[in-house]
Amino acid sequence: MFLVCYAYILLICLKNSHQENIKSHKIVTYWGQNAVYNELKSKEFWEKDLSEFCSYNYDTIILSFVNTFFDEMNKDKMPGMNFAFHCETPLSSDYKTLFRCKTIENGVKECQKRGKNVLISLGGAVGNVGFKNEAEAKLFAYRVYHLFLEGSELPLLRPFGSAVLNGIDLDIESGDYKYYSLFVQEIKRLEKTGSQSVFISAAPQCPYPDYLLGPSAEHLLGDVPNFIDEIYVQFYNNWCNTGNTVVFDDHMVKWLNYSRDNKGPKIYIGIPANIKASGNPQHYRTPQELAVIYSKYKEEPRFGGVMIWDASFDQNNLIAGKHYSKHISDMFNMQNNIQSLAQTTQNLVTISSSIAQDSDNSHTDV
Numbered sequence: 001m002f003l004v005c006y007a008y009i010l011l012i013c014l015k016n017s018h019q020e021n022i023k024s025h026k027i028v029t030y031w032g033q034n035a036v037y038n039e040l041k042s043k044e045f046w047e048k049d050l051s052e053f054c055s056y057n058y059d060t061i062i063l064s065f066v067n068t069f070f071d072e073m074n075k076d077k078m079p080g081m082n083f084a085f086h087c088e089t090p091l092s093s094d095y096k097t098l099f100r101c102k103t104i105e106n107g108v109k110e111c112q113k114r115g116k117n118v119l120i121s122l123g124g125a126v127g128n129v130g131f132k133n134e135a136e137a138k139l140f141a142y143r144v145y146h147l148f149l150e151g152s153e154l155p156l157l158r159p160f161g162s163a164v165l166n167g168i169d170l171d172i173e174s175g176d177y178k179y180y181s182l183f184v185q186e187i188k189r190l191e192k193t194g195s196q197s198v199f200i201s202a203a204p205q206c207p208y209p210d211y212l213l214g215p216s217a218e219h220l221l222g223d224v225p226n227f228i229d230e231i232y233v234q235f236y237n238n239w240c241n242t243g244n245t246v247v248f249d250d251h252m253v254k255w256l257n258y259s260r261d262n263k264g265p266k267i268y269i270g271i272p273a274n275i276k277a278s279g280n281p282q283h284y285r286t287p288q289e290l291a292v293i294y295s296k297y298k299e300e301p302r303f304g305g306v307m308i309w310d311a312s313f314d315q316n317n318l319i320a321g322k323h324y325s326k327h328i329s330d331m332f333n334m335q336n337n338i339q340s341l342a343q344t345t346q347n348l349v350t351i352s353s354s355i356a357q358d359s360d361n362s363h364t365d366v
């Protein structure tokens, strides 16, 4: 009897320790650009308010974008932003592209209450980004920290008021590559003046290394890999897209190797959330196709999960009554449950044979 209980407890422990592992695979999305508008003009399809997405199966929601680092449209060249139709209200006539977004502020607080990580993305496909010199990198870090994070020195200019975001995402697709390492180092220095940690992610294109973010010398991912928490590699709109299997696998392994060799950021597979969400329908993967890719990488210790572009396309991609993101989270659960069941069965076989042995041995004592 004692042996049976012991075996039973051991099984529960094994099962739970395995599930800890699985829980760490996450789903990340971008919200704020209403990208679906390119395909579906009618208002019924437009991206819902941020708060509506707090109930989706996302772990991280990235508000997009701060697309101009130093904007002539604003006094003191304060940052310029774009959240599509969600928020277009200038703070004042002095700040034409620095917005005040009460609805987003409420959405951020609601989603954070529900355990989601909410970031602000710097950059995007259309932007005016980059730094001319070290002073600009430091000034921009100061402004980002006080406009969006825990800093309290620009209280009247904060786009999301009292909402404190969890961190920043660097989606740098244009401009110069220089001084991003300094920018991130400065954010990390400012982090120490507050009580909350600042989460930092980057979204390179899939060709390795990314020509703006690296990893290579003087590029962000080469200089400060330990300061970056997660990388959302855009495996679409490029030859290394997930449909080009051999090239995709080769690049995925390069990113994973980079992370392993530098104890660097977790690597995410970035994909379109809908067949129309990237420039080429062949870069989209059905849930079944994604499951094949996932089964290949889920055991990699440096693999983090899946990033989808964007929330509006996910909202409009209902498959058998479930959003695309729900299929992804079901896939995480199903593949790992099957695996833990197999593992449990294996353990059960091992343990019951050792129980059989033990009880054979105990006969002599009775």
Ligand SMILES: *[C@@H]1O[C@H](CO)[C@@H](O)[C@H](O)[C@H]1NC(C)=O
Residues within 6 Å of the ligand: 250, 253, 254, 257
């Ligand atoms: C990844 O690292 C392994 C082990 O060091 C190495 O054998 C492999 O060639 C690397 N793959 C790529 C694509 O860089």
